Amino acid sequence: MSLHENLKLRHAVRFRQLQVLRTETLTPHMRRIVVGGEELDGFHSAAPDDHVKLFFPNAEGRIVTPEMGPDGPRYPQGVQPSPARDYTPRVHDAERSELTLDFVLHGDGVASAWAAAAQPGDTLVVGGPRASFVVADDYDTLAMFGDETALPAIARWLEELDPMVQARAFIEIADAGERQPLPPAPGVEVTWLERNGTDAATSTLLEDALRDFAAPLGETFYWIACESRRARTLRKLLEERPEVDSDSIRATGYWKAGPEG
Ligand SMILES: Cc1cc2nc3c(=O)[nH]c(=O)nc-3n(C[C@H](O)[C@H](O)[C@H](O)COP(=O)(O)OP(=O)(O)OC[C@H]3O[C@@H](n4cnc5c(N)ncnc54)[C@H](O)[C@@H]3O)c2cc1C
Structure with missing residues (x-):
């Protein structure tokens, strides 16, 4: 626990x-x-x-x-x-x-x-x-996986981050034109994932990034926000990892694709 x-x-x-x-x-x-x-x-x-x-x-x-x-x-x-x-x-x-x-x-x-x-x-x-969901301040790493709707929250996380905590942010956007300057800080790594024409509801860039993600040493809190079905898939991928405690995951559907999505 x-x-x-x-x-x-x-x-x-x-x-x-x-x-x-x-x-x-x-x-x-x-x-x-x-x-x-x-x-x-x-x-x-x-x-x-x-x-x-x-x-x-x-x-x-x-x-x-x-x-x-x-x-x-x-x-x-x-x-x-x-x-x-x-x-x-x-x-x-x-x-x-x-x-x-x-x-x-x-x-x-x-x-x-x-x-x-x-x-x-x-x-x-x-x-x-x-x-408000206030994440404990004793994690070593904050790992964030989100699409553009999560970008306002991710930017705020990075601005308000405790300097003792390192952050990894994987942000899926439509294309390179959607990149935004984010606060540079030691211990913060941002990876932009560009869909370049793939639909936001069916893209798998965040899922692929999470599969490849190896958390640094220490304890990690995982924050996920994107299309609802994809947020559930990302949570499941984490739950399959024995080292990840479910209390250390917050995955939220930020929008719902229509039936055709
Ligand atoms: C906690 C939380 C925080 C959020 N914060 C932000 C935020 O800061 N900025 C922000 O832009 N959004 C944010 N969102 C997402 C936003 O609420 C949804 O995208 C919302 O559905 C937009 O409403 P709408 O009236 O434009 O479209 P809706 O009437 O809800 O949907 C109309 C159609 O558009 C599609 N659709 C909705 N959103 C998207 C999308 N992003 N990309 C592609 N298709 C979409 C739907 O599938 C539907 O077919 C947040 C959601 C949550 C739950």
Whole structure:
């Protein structure tokens, strides 16, 4: 059994109505949206793999959020809920009252379309984070395997990394144009895996990298985030390794391919 104490923290949920302050094209398929406003006061994100729930306008053009009850979020009868999607709080600057979100423009979806068209002054409602998973600080290595949707979290992991911990990051992207500068640090090795035309749902670059991966000496925490089926496959590959404790794996499906994927 693992001796490391990974913590799951719960937070009271608040919904914040924020405005787009500015946007930035990071790569051809990644757009940065910085939001802010008075309602950001008190926002806190404790861990790099936190997520917030973003609420987008419904078909009537209104943003409708749920009420939080003892059984979780509920919508009152008769209202049309807003589409909601999970995103990583990439940077929170409390002093400037700004929250940065990085969106993959994958071309087909409410969130992707909203981000592609977002302009200063647009409204976005941000809920949460509802929980934080805080990885114990006594691992020797953090090994991360993720696609572009995981890139905001991986970048945050690397920025917030304890200098005593070494990191290995395998990041699958569409092509070389999607590479982003990441914080250079001793003990950090980043490997870009470029699909160059293969579909993100059926690529096996992360799986191949994990099969070939030999953890350095010491104890390793494994963090995985990509398409759901692939995240399950990656977890299984790790579980087949007798030296890997299941408590030292966090594998999350960040998006779900359609039936054709
Ligand atoms: C904890 C967590 C954190 C996340 N953080 C981020 C983040 O910081 N940045 C980010 O960009 N994404 C992030 N994601 C992923 C994001 O929530 C999903 O990609 C989401 O489905 C996008 O919503 P959409 O409305 O654009 O598309 P949807 O309406 O959900 O899907 C429409 C179609 O697009 C496909 N699709 C969805 N996402 C992708 C994709 N990335 N590539 C290819 N096809 C896709 C679906 O299979 C579907 O066919 C995160 C997810 C989780 C669970």
